[in-house]
Amino acid sequence: MYRKQVRRRRAVLALLIVGSFVLLTITYGSGSNGLQRGVSTIFSPIQSVANGALKPARDLVNWFDQTLDARGRNSRLRTELQTARKQSVGAAAALAENTQLRKLLSLDRGGAIPSGYDPVTGRVIARSPTVWFSDVTIDVGSDEGVRVNDPVINGDGLVGRVSAVTGGSAQVTLIADHSSAVSGKVVPLAVQGVIRPNVGDPGDLILDFIDSAKHVHRGQIVVTAGWRAEEIESDFPPNIPIGEVTKAPLVEQEAQQQVHVRPFADLRDLDLVQVLAGGSRG
């Protein structure tokens, strides 16, 4: 009897392991499948409700984290406080306007987005729990015109691109994900390179393969390059802000052809994002 039980357990274990490998082999690199679309359709509304209901609790926990973080930056922030105070009066008025403008313009970045795109605003409803994956799920999908490879931005800059879609939701692979590679350029030098992640540290991206003859400096801005070659073109339109150069030692530039970039978008704390749907990609 005991042996029979052991044999059954081993059989279940082997079946599930083999099943996992088979599923992984079948579904890897094939985007969303029927099962995922079905589950996502059922759970998307529940996730949206849960997301809204748990927001106060999340904000409370994040407030503690941000408070701890802020204590360490107290001295630097004091010097910035004076400047911020001057801006705060204007900001309060701008904030009120912002709420209305956001509805009216649907986060249109006033010229940063080239014509031909139809921005779709979405909210982050889930994000990957492990430190190895950098992707989020948003509550807009193919029903709203979102397609795979559409660029995703927020108010600060580039966030990532759509890697899979279902009817009511889409998976966004962030620029900090190991699979991400975005062609970028440093302005005003126009030094081009590829923005690669530094896995595990979403606050640090690497602009790789730059021209070592032109020296990039700390504080310079990196935007999307948005290249086009005959019938194919980049997934990302040109001139979307990506980040700011934080470390650009000459040795690293000449030896490894790379500099470090801090993304403008806070990839750990995303809420509202905008999918640039309807682009004319070849």
Added chain:
Amino acid sequence: MILTPKILARLVAIVVLGVLLQLSFFSQVAIFHVSPDLLPVLVISMGLLGGTMTGVVTGFSVGILLDCLLIEPLGGASLVLLAAGYLAGLFRERFEIHSALVPPLLCMGLTIFAEIGFGAIELMLGTDATVSGLIMRDILLKGVFAFVLGWPIYLGLRRILRPALVEDQAVRRTRRPPVVGT
């Protein structure tokens, strides 16, 4: 674990609620810039309560649901979580849980194992990027969060699944007051 339709319904509810709570709450909060990972703790606790079979099946189910909702390739999370559930179940079948520290310590150790497992799956599928040293700090912090979450989750699940637990039933039988003659 004694499976009845009622217990099965509870198990399904635990899996669904656990995944929803992880995606809607735990993944979106950060303590020291790291999000706690509830799911390995849930699977490990199930393994500790029900043995290898429960651990493995829960790990597989949680992983599949997670991959479906995150639109990830199916099977990666399942493989890692079923391994964590199996190891927890194996511990339960081979050793006695003498101390209250055992579940949280196992949750910590096996969560670190699971996070490394997720990394191994990623490497297996082909990672072409530099890996920051900060990832080690993040994995260790996830282990610490699992230690903190381990005990309440273990106790909560034990309470919910009490009617199905073989050991608890045996204890209750031995504690029944002796029948005194009339």
